[in-house]
Amino acid sequence: MKPATRLTIIAAVALAGFLLYNSLQAQKATCDVCVSFKGLNNCARASAVDAKEAAKSAQSTACGTIAQGMAESIQCDNVPPASVKCSG
Numbered sequence: 001m002k003p004a005t006r007l008t009i010i011a012a013v014a015l016a017g018f019l020l021y022n023s024l025q026a027q028k029a030t031c032d033v034c035v036s037f038k039g040l041n042n043c044a045r046a047s048a049v050d051a052k053e054a055a056k057s058a059q060s061t062a063c064g065t066i067a068q069g070m071a072e073s074i075q076c077d078n079v080p081p082a083s084v085k086c087s088g
Contacts, residue, residue, distance in 0.1 A: 029088035033058035037076040040066040043083075051086040058084075 031054040034043040042065050046057035063076035 029054045029086055031055040031058045031084060031086040033062055033081045033085075034083040035059055035062040035066070035076060035079060036082045037063065037066050037079055038072075041082065042066045047088075051088070054088075055081070055084050055086060 028047075028049055029051040030045060030047045031051060032043060032045045033055055034041065042062045044058045044061035044064075046054050046061055048054035048057055059081055060073075060077055062081075063073055067073040067076040
């Protein structure tokens with residue numbers, strides 16, 4: 001293997017490791033949120049920098065499978081969640 005090829009591979013692996021490390025460090029809180037909307041229930045988990053953002057993201061994800069269309073998705077996002085459990 002040529003030295004330039006080795007250097008390229010090492011640089012690519014180092015960059016991938018750096019990006020993975022930084023991505024995981026940013027996720028400080030994890031929340032499980034359950035939503036009841038129009039008689040349907042769904043739960044989802046999300047991670048974010050803080051619990052508030054993690055809960056918001058988890059609710060949006062939970063609403064994604066039970067809401068039909070953009071209008072219902074927005075309505076579902078504004079419904080108080082049935083349960084929220086956060087850590088971190």
